[in-house]
Amino acid sequence: MKRIKDWVASIVLAAVMTSGVAFAQAPAAPAAPAAAPAVTAPAADAKPAEAAKPAEAAPAAAPAAPAAKAPEPNKGDTAWMMVSTLLVLMMALPGLALFYGGLVRSKNVLSVLMQVMVVFSLVSVLWLIYGYSFAFTAGNPYFGGTDRLFGKGLFDAATGTFAMAATFSKGVVIPEIVFAVFQATFAGITCALIVGAFAERMKFSAVLIFTVIWFTFSYIPIAHMVWFWPGPDAYTDAKLVDGLNATAGKIWQWGALDFAGGTVVHINAGVAGLVGAYLVGKRLGYGKEAFPPHSLVLTMVGASLLWVGWFGFNAGSALEANGSAGLAFFNTFIATAGAVLSWIFVEWFLKGKPSMLGAASGAVAGLVAVTPAAGNVGIMGALIIGLIAGVVCFWGVTGLKKLLKADDALDVFGVHAVGGIVGALLTGVFNSPSLGGPGYVSDWVTASVIKAADYSIAGQVWIQFKGVALTVVWTAVVAFIAFKVADLIVGLRVSDDEQREGLDIVSHGETAYNR
Numbered sequence: 001m002k003r004i005k006d007w008v009a010s011i012v013l014a015a016v017m018t019s020g021v022a023f024a025q026a027p028a029a030p031a032a033p034a035a036a037p038a039v040t041a042p043a044a045d046a047k048p049a050e051a052a053k054p055a056e057a058a059p060a061a062a063p064a065a066p067a068a069k070a071p072e073p074n075k076g077d078t079a080w081m082m083v084s085t086l087l088v089l090m091m092a093l094p095g096l097a098l099f100y101g102g103l104v105r106s107k108n109v110l111s112v113l114m115q116v117m118v119v120f121s122l123v124s125v126l127w128l129i130y131g132y133s134f135a136f137t138a139g140n141p142y143f144g145g146t147d148r149l150f151g152k153g154l155f156d157a158a159t160g161t162f163a164m165a166a167t168f169s170k171g172v173v174i175p176e177i178v179f180a181v182f183q184a185t186f187a188g189i190t191c192a193l194i195v196g197a198f199a200e201r202m203k204f205s206a207v208l209i210f211t212v213i214w215f216t217f218s219y220i221p222i223a224h225m226v227w228f229w230p231g232p233d234a235y236t237d238a239k240l241v242d243g244l245n246a247t248a249g250k251i252w253q254w255g256a257l258d259f260a261g262g263t264v265v266h267i268n269a270g271v272a273g274l275v276g277a278y279l280v281g282k283r284l285g286y287g288k289e290a291f292p293p294h295s296l297v298l299t300m301v302g303a304s305l306l307w308v309g310w311f312g313f314n315a316g317s318a319l320e321a322n323g324s325a326g327l328a329f330f331n332t333f334i335a336t337a338g339a340v341l342s343w344i345f346v347e348w349f350l351k352g353k354p355s356m357l358g359a360a361s362g363a364v365a366g367l368v369a370v371t372p373a374a375g376n377v378g379i380m381g382a383l384i385i386g387l388i389a390g391v392v393c394f395w396g397v398t399g400l401k402k403l404l405k406a407d408d409a410l411d412v413f414g415v416h417a418v419g420g421i422v423g424a425l426l427t428g429v430f431n432s433p434s435l436g437g438p439g440y441v442s443d444w445v446t447a448s449v450i451k452a453a454d455y456s457i458a459g460q461v462w463i464q465f466k467g468v469a470l471t472v473v474w475t476a477v478v479a480f481i482a483f484k485v486a487d488l489i490v491g492l493r494v495s496d497d498e499q500r501e502g503l504d505i506v507s508h509g510e511t512a513y514n515r
Helices: 002-017 019-023 075-103 106-136 176-194 204-227 238-246 250-254 262-280 296-318 323-351 356-370 379-397 399-404 412-430 457-489 496-501 503-508
Strands: 164-166 173-175 441-443
Touching: 075 106, 075 173, 075 176, 075 296, 106 176, 106 204, 106 503, 164 176, 173 176, 176 204, 176 262, 176 412, 204 250, 204 262, 204 457, 204 503, 250 457, 262 356, 262 412, 262 457, 296 323, 296 356, 323 356, 323 379, 356 379, 356 412, 379 399, 379 412, 399 412, 412 457, 496 503
Parallel strands: none
Antiparallel strands: 164 173
């Protein structure tokens, strides 16, 4: 019976993965009109005498304006984006895998490493097939279109040309293929984050089924709602603004600020993880016996790799190698350090000793909280956000966790959802120019930034709250449905006996350590 269920799971998984195939044959978007032909110069041997009398001469044609040259990508920007992509990949593999792997018991460490690696790989393939197209092309305020299914249009093999993607500066572009793979790493690590919530007791086949459904109906639309917009070069006239804004994602239209994924990545994944912790159920023996991390060394190494990789995550989201990237870089550095300190000092005060686990958890909390704020706040604002996040996330994995009564095994909700909410809301505060923030572009036609006198902290925090609330509700509903579908097909949990033996042997037939 188990073999039959696994076989059925594989069929369903394959069917969902290829759901976009029907769109592959859609006609390509019409080509852009060709540039006007250049005006032909007079022949070199034309005779001046033949120009006729001045009174009879035809009026001279006005010289044609030179055709506008399409912007070309800067090699420095392109190189920075490729390096940033590698850094985000390192965050997941091996950073997140080692961080999670060290936190579980030794009999389950390979199962967690396997889930992180395979989920990341699965989502990367789905991203190429349909994810990028539905997230980052025009459609409606909630979902994109089919223009980039299977990577169509990113590269023209016949002409050897690459499509260009807008950045946040007028006239500055990067190859769209680089932007697409950069965003693929975000999708992959977001889905991999969720596995920490139900670690040590969920079937591997169920994890994959859940991932496909949740990625398709939660990650993609939230990414589209938060990040899709026409780009700065589209705003050429005030008369066009309302129409252009209407093509953007819903949360972007509201004016919510999310530099690198506080809502898209952390709140999205954290809430889904909490739903999974409830639906999968508690680990055998939870609350009755201790589940200490089997290797805090691995966890510390993983946290350190996450910190380094996060510079690509946050600073790379500037899409250019410029001052905004530098601001995001410094903010990522200082907020994380602040969160490490605030977490361990609270832990020291309340529990009597500061722990390595606390320092590693504080680092991740700071990284999470500064993600939406990275390029949106000043340096001191980032430090304050980090200090607050360390304290609030400590409560999230202790007091709040007890109130929720859920076995969120690796504190995905307590760190990622709680930290993401803290960062998203405080971004609305510290983005204010009066508090040292850079503000935001209030008019994309002129690329003018809002003045301190016109910035409303309360108004921006309200907008941030609306974005957070929509994300929480959306991902919770989709996660509930996704887990239920996986449960109906293959079941969510391994048996009690299999939990006792450990998922490394039960699910993968191998062990992490030879004794």
